[in-house]
Each structure stands twice: as structure tokens, then as C-alpha cells.
Amino acid sequence: MPDDLAELLHELKHELILATRILANQNVLDAFGHVSVRHPRDPKRYFIPRHRAPELAEIADIVELDLDSEPVRPTQFRLYSERVIHGEIYKARPDINAVCHHHSHAVLPFCISGRELVPVFHLGAVIGHVPFWDQREEFDDTNMLVVSPEEGASLARALGANAMVLMRRHGATVVGTNVRELTFCTVFSCDNAALQSPAMVHGHVDRLSPGEIERAAAHSARPPSTNRAWDYWVRHVEKGRLDAGAHRVKAEDREKEQDAETALAASLRELLTDSEICVIHGAARQSNKRTLSVLPRRRLKTTRTAVADH
Numbered sequence: 001m002p003d004d005l006a007e008l009l010h011e012l013k014h015e016l017i018l019a020t021r022i023l024a025n026q027n028v029l030d031a032f033g034h035v036s037v038r039h040p041r042d043p044k045r046y047f048i049p050r051h052r053a054p055e056l057a058e059i060a061d062i063v064e065l066d067l068d069s070e071p072v073r074p075t076q077f078r079l080y081s082e083r084v085i086h087g088e089i090y091k092a093r094p095d096i097n098a099v100c101h102h103h104s105h106a107v108l109p110f111c112i113s114g115r116e117l118v119p120v121f122h123l124g125a126v127i128g129h130v131p132f133w134d135q136r137e138e139f140d141d142t143n144m145l146v147v148s149p150e151e152g153a154s155l156a157r158a159l160g161a162n163a164m165v166l167m168r169r170h171g172a173t174v175v176g177t178n179v180r181e182l183t184f185c186t187v188f189s190c191d192n193a194a195l196q197s198p199a200m201v202h203g204h205v206d207r208l209s210p211g212e213i214e215r216a217a218a219h220s221a222r223p224p225s226t227n228r229a230w231d232y233w234v235r236h237v238e239k240g241r242l243d244a245g246a247h248r249v250k251a252e253d254r255e256k257e258q259d260a261e262t263a264l265a266a267s268l269r270e271l272l273t274d275s276e277i278c279v280i281h282g283a284a285r286q287s288n289k290r291t292l293s294v295l296p297r298r299r300l301k302t303t304r305t306a307v308a309d310h
């Protein structure tokens with residue numbers, strides 16, 4: 001794999017993990033729900049974390065699937081049963097490169113009541129027209145999960161050319177041309193729903209006009225807006241210390257690092273007296289250096305320290 005592609009994929013996967021943590025931090029995702037991104041060079045593949053609560057997902061959990069939502073390489077990981085939502089939408093929508101499926105409590109009152117979700121403030125314009133999909137109409141009684149390719153394709157048809165679709169008695173699926181636009185639309189669609197519900201209790205709901213929706217949505221979709229919001233949400237993730245592990249490298253890279261430390265310890269053993277032991281402390285991966293504490297064997301107290309290259 002060329003280095004530039006490897007770097008591109010790493011950045012994309014890191015952004016995907018950040019998006020899952022942002023959406024968990026915003027109470028859109030909980031133990032359930034998932035986010036995916038299409039492969040930037042191969043439109044017939046996409047990336048999605050393994051079956052895991054999205055807030056806990058790390059880069060090493062990401063699997064590469066084809067558009068039938070089957071793994072490109074054999075994997076021992078359990079996969080999300082509803083992954084066909086992503087694969088079937090990528091098939092139906094070549095313009096879409098990121099998908100989120102969730103059960104946010106902000107949108108569920110609309111899924112339950114069948115009341116129309118409409119843009120009620122300027123940032124909510126990104127939702128545009130929001131269609132409904134009722135699994136029962138086509139598939140009768142199911143376990144309510146979207147697990148067959150036919151069910152996924154049916155949901156993708158209901159989504160049509162829109163940015164999101166409400167799933168009756170279940171949740172919502174949102175799409176975007178990239179991860180940041182998807183995150184923007186997902187957060188503000190939930191904000192819009194969270195504002196519309198109490199506004200309906202007040203009585204009249206004053207929705208945006210078609211012209212306002214078009215202009216405000218176009219303004220919000222610009223990178224200056226999506227990046228500004230992204231940076232703000234990333235900051236909140238960092239403050240909540242939810243970014244821990246988001247940079248974590250692949251398991252095999254960790255093993256290589258442990259092997260290097262073992263080799264280093266073996267070479268140092270020759271330099272120690274019989275009454276000393278050596279402890280290697282964790283250090284910045286990028287520095288290529290390890291801090292060593294040389295301890296007397298009987299009393300675990302540092303007598304001298306050193307920094308070694310490896």
C-alpha cells in the first residue's frame with residue numbers, strides 16, 4: 001500500500017472514530033447506533049467499527065466491508081447486524097460517503113407519533129424534507145432490526161435523495177458527503193427535533209420556507225461551517241477525555257513495540273549489576289526513546305535514570 005494511501009486511510013479512520021465519540025457525547029448514540037465512511041479510493045467498500053458501543057470504538061476495531069456488507073478480509077470480529085443499512089445506502093447513493101444510524105431520544109417522538117419533522121431553525125435547515133420508512137408495511141412483523149439486504153434496500157429507497165429518513169418505532173438514518181458534514185447534519189437534526197417537540201406543545205410551529213431551507217442548508221454545508229462545528233465538538237470530546245484511545249494504533253503495531261521493549265530490556269540486563277533491576281517506562285511513541293529506571297533489587301527505589309534510543 002503506498003504510504004500516502006496508508007496515511008489517508010489512517011486519517012479517515014481517526015475521523016470516523018472521532019465522529020462516533022462526538023455523537024456519543026452529544027447523546028445521539030448510546031450503547032447502540034453506528035457510523036461508517038466509504039473507502040476514498042474504492043467506492044465499492046466502506047469502513048465501520050466492529051460490534052461495539054460506538055463511544056468505545058478504536059481504530060483497531062474498524063473493519064472494511066464490501067457493499068453487500070461482507071468483510072473484505074476474514075475477521076474474527078462480530079459485526080453490527082444492521083450494517084446492511086450502510087451498504088445498501090452506499091449502493092443507492094453514489095454521492096454519499098458517510099452514514100449514521102441512531103435511536104436518539106430527540107427524534108423518537110416523531111418516529112412514534114408519525115408527526116412530520118420539519119426545519120424549525122436556521123441550523124435545522126440541513127434536514128430538508130424528512131421521509132418516513134415503516135418496516136412493517138413491507139416486511140410485516142420482524143424483530144425491528146434492519147438485517148437483510150432487502151430491508152436495507154427498502155430503507156435506502158425511502159431515504160431517496162434526502163439527507164435523513166425516520167424509521168417508525170425505531171430511530172433514524174442520516175447521510176453526508178463526508179464525515180464532518182454527516183456529523184453536522186446528525187447533531188443538528190437531533191437539535192431540530194429536540195426544539196420542535198416542545199414548540200408543538202406551545203402550539204403553532206413556524207417552519208422555515210422552502211427558500212430559507214435551500215439557502216440556509218447550502219450555507220451550513222460549507223467547510224467553514226462544518227469545520228467550525230467539528231472543532232468545537234472535538235474540543236468537548238477532549239474535555240470529557242473521550243478521545244482516549246482514539247489515536248490507538250493497530251494491535252500488531254503494539255506487539256512490535258512490546259517486542260522492541262523486550263529486546264531493549266535484554267540488552268540492558270548485561271549492563272546491570274546483580275543487585276539492580278531495570279524498569280522501562282512508557283514514553284511518547286514518536287520520540288523513539290524510553291525512560292529507564294534502574295532499581296536496587298531489594299528496595300524498589302530509583303537509584304539512577306537513563307534515556308535510551310532503540
Ligand code: MN
Pocket residue numbers: 033082101102103145170171
Ligand atoms: Mn437500529
